[in-house]
Amino acid sequence: MSEPLPVHVNRTTLHGLEVPKSFETSESFEIRIVNHGEPTHVHLHVDDALSELAAIDATNHYVKRGSERRVRVTLTKDGATRGNLKVATAHGATTRYVEVVVTESEAETQGVVVDEDLAKPRPKSEAVESEDFSGRFERSIPVIVGTSLALGVAVTAAIVFGTDFVALAAGVVAVLAFAIAFVIAFVVLTD
Known part of the structure; x- marks a missing residue:
């Protein structure tokens, strides 16, 4: 100051x-x-x-x-x-x-001083890995397909074996719980 x-x-x-x-x-x-x-x-x-x-x-x-x-x-x-x-x-x-x-x-008039080490490439272990949206989407396709199939099976089973609302709700909750656990496991194992 x-x-x-x-x-x-x-x-x-x-x-x-x-x-x-x-x-x-x-x-x-x-x-x-x-x-x-x-x-x-x-x-x-x-x-x-x-x-x-x-x-x-x-x-x-x-x-x-x-x-x-x-x-x-x-x-x-x-x-x-x-x-x-x-x-x-x-x-x-x-x-x-x-x-x-x-x-x-003085900082405004002098500009920004950049260290020369920033221009040197870093080994892969030090490099920051970044993924774009398409890479994340491609990795999550199996999760989306699996969840959709499980939900489809639950709804089909409820229609074929009866339209009992309680059974349908229990099946949907079970499938969603499985899907959430699957997504969490997938994210933890792939990162």
Whole structure:
């Protein structure tokens, strides 16, 4: 994280504000509000240009006598911009502006560094095996055919030997239980 942006309140006069003229960063940062005198509220606001890339969690901050408060400014997306941060106290009677320059981070400007080892082929034992959908479908054809045949036999038996609903339901449940066990066993044994 970059150095915080310093804001001094009540250092030389009541409701006095001391801020730098400009602040440059390439990442999220904190505003360090230091109160040298009476308790006060400090209002922070980013202008339209700066708000395209930066956001402040809250705009109004109470700072006790002789204490400091840190306020996080989060860069919400990558890019570069220039805008103003408004700092006000005494209900706006004292207002200062800091020009904030957001630059692109070094990682963005340099690109991605790729290790040369990634270009070398790995032995099959280290390689990640992947299957496409057609390979998985071909492996599951015996399971689909077996389940369909078993279900067909159960329904045919129920029709031939009587249309007793309880017998039909019991047969279908038995066939489905067998099919689920078969699928689980097939998946475990083939992986």
